[in-house]
Amino acid sequence: GEDVEQSLFLSVREGDSSVINCTYTDSSSTYLYWYKQEPGAGLQLLTYIFSNMDMKQDQRLTVLLNKKDKHLSLRIADTQTGDSAIYFCAETSSYGQNFVFGPGTRLSVLP
């Protein structure tokens, strides 16, 4: 079946950029998503990218997609302590249904 992989931990200093990486196996993925989960809370959609796009930027967030390598990344510029959370990469090949989530990357922002 489909698989989504992420590194489990990332630590950065406040003010630096964070880059969270994700790889997936489903070549028919149509949409790829980044969700943020704070402790004890549900998931908050940060951004998503359609598979025919290479890049999407939204304020401090930049998503890069390399479809050939099935690699997705999320860059957070000027990382703040409030960005500390778990970030989940997810993909779907069926228009918003049948999401497959990665294991999540725990981002720690150090002062």
Next chain:
Amino acid sequence: GAVVSQHPSRVICKSGTSVKIECRSLDFQATTMFWYRQFPKQSLMLMATSNEGSKATYEQGVEKDKFLINHASLTLSTLTVTSAHPEDSSFYICSVKKTNYNEQFFGPGTRLTVL
């Protein structure tokens, strides 16, 4: 976006009892809702897809008689954990899909602890 609520946010129950968790779509009608389970420090695992007015579709390995799903209206889906055991302790999260939108909107989650 969309507003999705879950009730209760936390519940503690004894082994053998049943627990009902509600998921409500507050600002639009949702024909499809999803139920996920998340173990500590792990990712979300889809349990079932809940369709309004029809039977839920369960993922492989999820017992439909243990996890009863009712999607009786376009704004409410319920998950009932029957005869709960300690291994059912988990974080249960619902999501809703808005027609013509390619994303899911997640509820805040319900933490179930079975003693």
